[in-house]
Each structure stands twice: as structure tokens, then as C-alpha cells.
Amino acid sequence: MNAVALVKQVPDRNSAFRPAGDWIDESSLGYGINDYDRYAVEAALALKEAGHAAETVAVTAGPADAGQVLRSCLAMGVDRGVHLITERAHLADPFFVARALAEAVSKLDAGVVIAGLLAEDSGHGQVGGLVAGLLGFSFASAATGMEFRDGRLEVHRELEGGRIAVVELRLPAVVAVQTGINTPRYASLRGIMASRRKPVERVELAAPTDGGGLRRVTLSKPERGASAEILPGSPQEAAAALVPRMRAGAGISFPGDAA
Amino acid sequence: MSRRALVLAERSESGITDASYELLEAASQLAGGPEGVSAVLPVGDASDAEGLREVLPAAELLLVEGPALAAPTADGTAAAVLHAREASGAACVLLPHDPVGWDVAPLVAARLGTAAATAVSALFWRADGLVARRSAFLGKFVQEVLAPGLPAVATVERGAFPAREPGPAVSVRILPSPVGPDDLRSRLVEVRDSGTGGVDLTAADVVVAAGRGLGGPENLEIVRELARALGGVVGASRAVTDAGWLPHELQIGSSGATVSPKLYVACAISGAIQHLVGMRGSRFVVAINKDPDAPIFGAADVGIVGDALEVIPLVTEAVRSSG
Numbered sequence A: 001m002n003a004v005a006l007v008k009q010v011p012d013r014n015s016a017f018r019p020a021g022d023w024i025d026e027s028s029l030g031y032g033i034n035d036y037d038r039y040a041v042e043a044a045l046a047l048k049e050a051g052h053a054a055e056t057v058a059v060t061a062g063p064a065d066a067g068q069v070l071r072s073c074l075a076m077g078v079d080r081g082v083h084l085i086t087e088r089a090h091l092a093d094p095f096f097v098a099r100a101l102a103e104a105v106s107k108l109d110a111g112v113v114i115a116g117l118l119a120e121d122s123g124h125g126q127v128g129g130l131v132a133g134l135l136g137f138s139f140a141s142a143a144t145g146m147e148f149r150d151g152r153l154e155v156h157r158e159l160e161g162g163r164i165a166v167v168e169l170r171l172p173a174v175v176a177v178q179t180g181i182n183t184p185r186y187a188s189l190r191g192i193m194a195s196r197r198k199p200v201e202r203v204e205l206a207a208p209t210d211g212g213g214l215r216r217v218t219l220s221k222p223e224r225g226a227s228a229e230i231l232p233g234s235p236q237e238a239a240a241a242l243v244p245r246m247r248a249g250a251g252i253s254f255p256g257d258a259a
Numbered sequence B: 001m002s003r004r005a006l007v008l009a010e011r012s013e014s015g016i017t018d019a020s021y022e023l024l025e026a027a028s029q030l031a032g033g034p035e036g037v038s039a040v041l042p043v044g045d046a047s048d049a050e051g052l053r054e055v056l057p058a059a060e061l062l063l064v065e066g067p068a069l070a071a072p073t074a075d076g077t078a079a080a081v082l083h084a085r086e087a088s089g090a091a092c093v094l095l096p097h098d099p100v101g102w103d104v105a106p107l108v109a110a111r112l113g114t115a116a117a118t119a120v121s122a123l124f125w126r127a128d129g130l131v132a133r134r135s136a137f138l139g140k141f142v143q144e145v146l147a148p149g150l151p152a153v154a155t156v157e158r159g160a161f162p163a164r165e166p167g168p169a170v171s172v173r174i175l176p177s178p179v180g181p182d183d184l185r186s187r188l189v190e191v192r193d194s195g196t197g198g199v200d201l202t203a204a205d206v207v208v209a210a211g212r213g214l215g216g217p218e219n220l221e222i223v224r225e226l227a228r229a230l231g232g233v234v235g236a237s238r239a240v241t242d243a244g245w246l247p248h249e250l251q252i253g254s255s256g257a258t259v260s261p262k263l264y265v266a267c268a269i270s271g272a273i274q275h276l277v278g279m280r281g282s283r284f285v286v287a288i289n290k291d292p293d294a295p296i297f298g299a300a301d302v303g304i305v306g307d308a309l310e311v312i313p314l315v316t317e318a319v320r321s322s323g
């Protein structure tokens, strides 16, 4: 039984994003692994280290250069990768992506499949759940803890209002993890060297046919009813202008204020 | 297909949840009136059908009943929703965008051969399907997506629609659960407090909150300095506490503390919705961020666009020298 991590390549968080048509202008962006997915990879590695998985596999759907995120997973210690090659634009439909991932997962002898709770770009937050639904696996989202107990997986789910739900899943299961569930390791130099010899299977996906789940229509900056007054001038001027405003707006005095 | 909308209603210890009443309003708008709305509630036993009917203002209330549904589970609830979807003939299924919806919506969507539109704030029909307005890029952008295939599935953000007033459903139907306890792949063991909280962020008059844009724990000292100058305490975004730069007790937001100080200073925080819900009650909000489009500016009274590492010490200095 293997532990499978589903990972996505997303634009660097600190890029300057500009809407263009129904998505962003992707012509000059850097890319990296989705933050939530680093926690998924760490969780998969931990399962193997605890003896609950024979092998760890990372699977991604994305364009040719998304192979980079699989390499980073292999460098963290994942045993092998599966790259479902498709155009970036085809990632628009989570159903298309999930179907491709489910097909790949079905061949991997997966005991536990771990996805990030959501992708930082599209934020659909459901690919793990769709894969579970398509394969008839158990599912839990928003996981902040997981542990094997008597052949089942016990998952802590983060609810609202500071509560957690403890759920028990039969295997095979898909778990969508929340950030903070663990502390993702960094790739060591040895890990990076070793990753070069690790196998990545490449599969060309057929383009999505009509129908499918969701299509992009528009992407735009949100209209903001009331937005902050931006203080003009140099940083020094803005900082100086801020202080009386804070005092008046908050209606308080600060420790250094003359009594 | 009709434009009937099906809503998943939820119960807590204090009755039907507010989120359910918001979904009922969303469904009513979408279906062109409450007569086009069905509601489903999975129940262990339906002995209180009349009581439930009194408080769920839909054309029809579908109680899916069986021992498997006595405690909520992802697959049990999904099975109940699918069963009610079929019974009602609804063209779309609305679920809350919360931990219940995240569990259930994808399982429902997968069975219907589609994906769910998630984090939705508005919905309307077009000739070619259901269009959903949703948040993308952690709140930086608003996206519209089309679900061309019916039935469609959506998870709706809290607060996007006003809550309907409780009122009676026109009719109530009890449907036997399509799943028995042995069919379920998941089991709810317990719900409990996570045991976080404790640090008194909530009592402070001034909160200076640190975000991931500060770059690393080595840069937190300037935030502490500013908090000291303002007579306040340091808080943090989740990105900062997850990275271990600050303890989890200092996290502000939907999965952390809710604060309503007189002054809130957000330092290099993008302003994701989950953060905003934790600080919206603040009297006066200042945002310092290098990105003029950061959503935090939409929630702030005053902002400085610039490098926080440069601006924060200048603000500290200005506070100290203004006294």
C-alpha cells in the first residue's frame, strides 16, 4: 500500500498578478509548489516513515514545466513521480483535473491519498474530494492531524469556532490537509542529488472534451466599496501622517504620549 | 430541467444554523422565489418532522432518515443530498462554504459528473448554465465560472446573502436513507474544543499583526517594537503561525482568535477572507503592504503602500517622537 500526494504547480505568491481575459496574464510568472501541497508531501513521507506505506508517490497534472514541482517532491524524499501532462489552460476545470488524477491514482495501489486543502491560485478546494468521490474512497477535508489506529485512519478536522472533529476513515482514503498539520521538511543536498535518479512517469492527457465541470468566464479585481485612504509621500511622510490619524481614529493615546 | 434549487440545511445545538437560512435566501433568489426551493436535512430519526417543518421556509422539506445519518459524516451527508436531489429534481445544489461543504460538495459533485463552484458570493442562471461569482487567488480576484452541465453544485460563502427568517415549509417528506451504517466509510468519533486560545489578544486595545510578507522570524522584532510603542500586543496571520515564527495562540482569523481592538495594524498581511473575519470588528485599521491591490486595503481605514521592513520602524519612530 502506498501513500500518494497530489501536488500542483502554482504561480509564485509574490508575483504581480494582472487579470487578462478569463484568467491572469501568465506570460512572465515564476512557479513553485502550492503551499498546502508541501504539507501533503510531508504527511505522505511521515506515513512511510511510520511504516504505513511501502512507497511514496507524488502526482501532478500540469504543463511540461510542472515537472519542477515533482522534482522538488522527490528531493524532499518522495520515491517517484507521475506527471500528467496537459496545457495550463486545461487546469481551469477541477473535474477534468480530478478525473485524470483519479485514473492515475487507481493504478498506484494507494492506501492514503493526500491533497492540499486548496490551491493558492484557483482556490477551488475540492480536487482531493472529487478524486475520493470518483474512486469511492473515504474522504476528510481540512485535516490538522492524522494517525493510524487499528487499520483505519483517524483524522482531526478543523471546524469553525476553535473546535475539531475526530473522524475515522476506512482505507483507501483521501485526506485534504490544512497548512500547519506538520512541519514540511526542506530538501537536503543529498535529497536533491538522489532525486535525479528517481523515476518520473510521464503521461500525455487528451484535451478535455465538451461538457466537464466548470469553465472560466471572467476574472477581475474585486470592487471595493470602501477602501483605505492611502497615505501619500515618502515612507517618512506617510509614517508621520499616520500617527495623528491612528490616535484620532482609534480614540486612544499611546504610552509615550504626554499625560 | 427546472430551476429548482436544493439547499443542505444543518442543525447545531442551537437549532438550524444561520448559514442554512442564508442558503435558503440564495436558493430563493436563484429559483425565482421560495416556491422553487427544496431543503434537505439528514436525520437519525424524523420524529420531530413537524417541528423542523415549522422553521425551514422552503416549498418542500426533505428529511432523509436513517441510523446512518444520526451523526454527520462526509459520505453519509453526501448520500442524503444526492438522494434528495433526485427526489426533488433540483437543477442546482447549494451547500455552505465551510468544513461541512468542503467535505460534502466534492463527493456530491463527483457523483453528478461535475465540479462544484466554491467560495461563491453570487449566482445567476444564463442560457448555457449556472454562473457563479467566486473568490480566487485567496481573495485577490473575483472570478466568474460557468457550470454548463446540470445539475450544478455550489458552496456559498457566509454573509454573501442575507438570512431568511425562519418560517414553515409548505410540505415535508420523509425519505428513507439510501445508506445504512455499514455502507459508510467514515465515522464521526467526537467533536471537541481544540484547546487553543488563552493569550489575551481579545482584551488588547491595540493589536499589531505580523504577516508572511515580513519574510522571516528574524524580522519580527520591528513588529514587537511597534506594538510596544503603541502599548499593544503582537498578533499574526496563519501563514506566520503555521511557519512557526510565532505561536498558534497569536493567530487571528476564522481558525484563530477574533479580535476587536481600537487599533489594528496589519503588517505585510494580504487580507485573505479567513484573516479578515477575525479582525473586522476593529475600530480603526491600518494596513502596511507593498502591493496596492492587496485585499487588506479593502478592510482598512488607512494604508501605507511600501516595504514593511522600511515603513514599520519609521512608524514606530514617528509614534515615539509625537508623544
Ligand SMILES: Cc1cc2nc3c(=O)[nH]c(=O)nc-3n(C[C@H](O)[C@H](O)[C@H](O)COP(=O)(O)OP(=O)(O)OC[C@H]3O[C@@H](n4cnc5c(N)ncnc54)[C@H](O)[C@@H]3O)c2cc1C
Pocket (backbone or CB within 6 Å): A013, A014, A117, A118, A142, B138, B210, B211, B212, B213, B214, B236, B237, B238, B239, B240, B251, B252, B253, B254, B255, B256, B257, B267, B268, B269, B270, B271, B272, B273, B274, B275, B278, B288, B289, B290, B291, B294, B306, B307, B308, B309
Ligand atoms: C480553512 C482555512 C482557515 C484559515 N484560517 C486562517 C486564520 O484564522 N487566520 C489567517 O490569518 N489565515 C487563515 N487562513 C489562511 C489564509 O487563507 C491566508 O493564507 C493567510 O491569512 C495568509 O497570511 P499572510 O497574509 O500573512 O500571507 P500572504 O497571503 O502570503 O501575504 C503576504 C502579504 O505581504 C505582502 N508583502 C510581501 N513582502 C512585503 C514587504 N516587504 N513589505 C510589505 N508587504 C509585503 C504581500 O504583498 C502580501 O500581500 C485560513 C485558510 C483556510 C483555508
